[in-house]
Amino acid sequence: MPKINGNEIRPGNILEHNGGLWAAVKVDHVKPGKGGAFAQVELKNLRNGSKLNERFRSADKVERVRLEQRDQQFLFETDGMLTFMDSETYDQIALPADLLGERRPFLQDGMTVQIEYYGEEALNVSLPQKVTCKIVETEPVVKGQTAANSFKPATLDNGVRVMVPPFVGQDEDIVVNTETMEYSERA
Structure with a gap:
């Protein structure tokens, strides 16, 4: 494993610290008036989700x-476990559904995701950045409402509620950003 200096830590880096695997979430470089400079790093444990400031x-x-x-x-999903298949080796792996958190509803049948491994241990699941969903319920268009940059609530086919522009109607396909969980564009 490559060792790096404490001031070279960047957000997104994965570090082995105190016997655990941690992702650097936020990094602030601090230069106090007295003493040496240091990096204040907010870490998130990849195995149990706990946070630490170091x-x-x-x-x-x-x-x-x-x-x-x-x-x-x-x-497929059974009893809170998601089953994935490696497209090259056809090996199957079952991971807990809570690994995806609030992005779980955007996981669709047959979708290709990226799973990050440390050795043979699966740590993280990344969905595609943009997913196409159908609007099942939204308010009708009100004429003259498009003057200001306004949004209205809409319910998607996966049960998630998002804000959409007034010109988007019911039964339309839209693209949703899975990182911000916001409307991106019409499909």
Whole structure:
């Protein structure tokens, strides 16, 4: 594993720290008036989701971990476990549904996702950035409402509520950004 200095930590880096795997969420470089500079790093544990704030001086060495990313296809869900299949080796893996959190409704049958592995341990599931969904319920268009940049609530076919522009109607397909969970464009 490559070791990096404490001041080289960037958001998104995966670090091995205190015997656990942590993702750097936020990094602030601080130069106090007295004493040496340090990086104030907000870490998130990849195994249990706990958070930690840690200070790293430039002389501190931390191990940076590289995770292997594999494309896998979603097959089905049973008893809160999601089953994925490796498209090259056809190996199947079952992961807990809460790994996706609030993005779970956007997972569709046959969708290809990216799973990050540390050795043989699956740590994270990344959905495609944009997913197409159908609007099942929204308010009708009101004439003259398009003058201001306004949005109206809409319910998607997966049960998620998003805000959409007034010109988007019921039974239309829209593209939703899975990272921000917001309307992106018409499909």
